[in-house]
Amino acid sequence: MEHPIQSFDPTAELAGLRAALDACDALRQRRAGGLAQRAVGVSAWSSEQHLYHLALSTDLALGNVRAIGRGSGLRLTREGGPNALAREVLARGSRERGSSEAPRMVRPPDEVDPAFLVDELGRARSALDAVEAELEAVAASDARVPHQELGQLSGAEWLRFAHIHVRHHLAILDDIESALLDGSPRP
Secondary structure, three states, X not given: OOOOXXXXXXXXXXHHHXXXXXXXXXXXXXXXXXXXXXXXXXXXXXXXXXXXXXXXXXXXXXXXXXXXXXXXXXXXXXXXXXXXXXXXXXXXXXXXXXXXXXXXXHOOOOOOOHHHHHHHHHHHHHHHHHHHHOHHHHHXXXXXXXXXOOEEEOHHHHHHHHHHHHHHHHHHHHHHHHHHHHOOOOO
């Protein structure tokens, strides 16, 4: 099914992303000391690996948003747009589990240093604050930055993708937590 290109409200996506990152921080604090455990039936990654991946990928996505707002960057273009997969994912607001593999640059190590995780989550939060301060320029820009699977994304589309991506991993984190607490992941 072909999904039309839609416009997304960068303010709403930013607020949703902030709430999702708040949920990541809450989980990290609630499960401190138990984040390295794995629920193999749910995911090959531990909770801390998911959180590390989210911190890196969100910081990277927000860096793209900032480049779009500034109108400068090596990968910046004013050509193209989101591909069919992107239009589907962005319109639906979710992505199927296991539908892609994390790029090497945002894959977590086998063991995550808890202090480094806190630092990385802080960097993602700082990038979010910087985007918020530049949101007007982001919304006004016609620039795009490519995503390796989704095509050329605008600033609002990058924000929506980042928000969807964090929610996707929060659902996995919820299932990991459930599996570790009661031995059965939620459906």
